Amino acid sequence: MDTKPSELTTQQRSLLKHTANEISRCLRGNEVFARLGGDEFAILIRDLKHANDATVIARRIIKLLETPMEIQGRKVQCGVSV
Helix, strand or coil: CCCCHHHCCHHHHHHHHHHHHHHHHHCCCCCEEEEEECCEEEEECCCCCCCHHHHHHHHHHHHHHHCCEEECCEEECCCCCC
């Protein structure tokens, strides 16, 4: 999805908003989370107590986003890479 925001379809916008909301639900609340562009997001995780904490968050996001979701009456399944 390599398009300018003005070129996004309504379905693409809905999918991006849904994805951002789902990722936000996986975070602890003190991270910096942003959309870089297209379908790419970045998360800056602060104050990790253990190195494995980032892995736990990443796995939670992957599991959530690989679950089929409904966007505007259509079932959608995303691929995720971290």
